Amino acid sequence: METKKTSLYQLHQDCNAKFVEFAGYQMPIQYSEGIVEEHKFTRNHSGIFDVSHMGQLFIYGGEDLIKDLEKIFPLDLKNLKLNHSKYSFLMDKDAGIHDDLIITKTNEGFLIILNAACKDNDFKILKELLEEKYKMVLDENRSLIAIQGPKSSEILNDVVNGVKDLNFMSGNWFTFENQKVYITRSGYTGEDGFEISIANDFVNQLTRELINKGSKLIGLGARDTLRLEAGLCLYGHDLDKDKTPVEANLKWAISKERISKGDFIGSDIIIKQLNDGVSKIRVGIKPEGRIIAREKTKIFNQSDVHIGEITSGTFGPSVNGPVAMGYVENEFSKKNTKVFLEVRGKKHPASICSLPFYKKSYVKGVN
């Protein structure tokens, strides 16, 4: 299969991007300044991420759709306010995670942002579960860009007036060049920021205007170091079909209201795990010194017993040291528990720590 290109491909090339193939797309991993500088620029200023490879699924419907989606997602969608977003998961009957996603209630139904590598399969699963009762569009005609970092609100508001008044995890329709754009205050970096859904034909102009106002394009490399410092999961690494939201330590994302009813896919397992506990759980892991423990690194306890595995690990430029997360047996998941990480045949000391590694700075009370 030929690799796809996003509408910003030429702009990435003009900005000296290095490309990698990711989920069937040619995506920029970094630009000339490199991952560390791009990461820091996002934390201190404002970075633009092309995430057009991600799925934008529009599902059209009213009250019936809400009821049907509540059978799928562990969310109180009925009471979700218009234009508000929630983080959730598409699960199988064993509560294994098919994908993690952001779902937003719109005036016409719901917008669901899906991972690039999962979107086609998600679409198939949802179409089956919803028995083709609703119009569903996995929109390839729209691009998705994120602008993240402390200066982003000011910069984006100069180009799309009014966005600065959005609260975290809420969105709305705005206009840019007479085009309807859907903007949410959200992101994947631990910084204040926005995600913008815009027609492919207009994404270049919008992105160039944001660059002219002082923002910079940032590659997927820095996106990964930013999200890991923020303690956010990456599907296919920290989450997959063999892990449940409870094991992933994401029970905060499951609606208590819905648990009391227990009528969504995977609810039996979720309720059981919430009551009885889990055998393995996702934790933050801070290696001592500078050693980097990457995905699949084995974790041992102080008696040299294998107790888990790293699922994401890298160097965190803002932390200025190595950061990782992974799954360990529940009894070793307490903060400050000493563990050992096997890197290139040697065991290196580390400790279990709370997430995030880098304090989030989301904007909550604008209105």
Added chain:
Amino acid sequence: MSEVKYSKEHEWIKLDGDVATIGITKHATEMLGDIVFAELPEKGSSVEKDGTAGVVESTKAASDVYTPVSGEVVDTNQAIVDDPSKINQDPEDSAWFFKLKIKDPSEMDTLMNKDDYDKFAKETSA
């Protein structure tokens, strides 16, 4: 001091008497991206030509560092362990990796000169 030679694994080596200074090339650092971790061989240890003699890691991945000749490690550059970003800044001079008392000077003859290495680097990265 002899001319600088280069290996296919993107190390440079400069011989001064029977002590060689070894590091990684500017081209290698450009391929790796931001280097955030460096591990060096132990002083006093022996290394064999083309064997691993260290590790560098970028934010993306880990890569082995090989020694282009055999010998005994007589010195290592702690400065690049303490601040690996120095390797990106000055790879072919102050950010050297280790010094070897070389075993067999004829191993130097198997390595490339600057022109050949530049050509090789260009071809292999294309």
